[in-house]
Amino acid sequence: AQKITQTQPGMFVQEKEAVTLDCTYDTSDQSYGLFWYKQPSSGEMIFLIYQGSYDEQNATEGRYSLNFQKARKSANLVISASQLGDSAMYFCAMRELNTGGFKTIFGAGTRLFVKA
């Protein structure tokens, strides 16, 4: 069965430093997509980055990169040069292609606090 685990309920990082948010997943499917979303206090969900299970290169989008370790089933989000505006909830998500039946499931989230 699909499962996403985010073990860090909260994280603190100093402004301008890098931070890694952990995500592990469980799936029996060979084809799946991994996503990270950001939810600021205003509530909207913002897509950050995507990694396909067959992608050999780690995905990057500006200051965001996804450290994809397929054998370990981990998809950690790395935010470089943290900014105050990065303070938010971050959700890791997975969409299975075959056995998931077109649903995306989310982890419990990590709340990131960026300190000035």
Added chain:
Amino acid sequence: KAGVTQTPRYLIKTRGQQVTLSCSPISGHRSVSWYQQTPGQGLQFLFEYFSETQRNKGNFPGRFSGRQFSNSRSEMNVSTLELGDSALYLCASSLGLAGDPNTGELFFGEGSRLTVL
């Protein structure tokens, strides 16, 4: 390009009542998913529709139902409301094409915040 629109944004109901929430997806998106977000349970998948067909359903009681219209707009209905149904209900649209997980990127609306008294 207009984003995902959810109405109403806020509503207050009492136990036993029913509620209907509406979602208009991004133009061209045929997949609409619904999620319930609560502080204790996080984001829980309700159901997903694609071209008027429900493709998948989460583990929610039958009081939660949905549908999708030919223009891809979707509604979800909760009947016989309970206090525990108080939550932020998020709708998300995507291309959602079979065979390509990359088209699963979800574009979320701002949500409908339901309070049940």
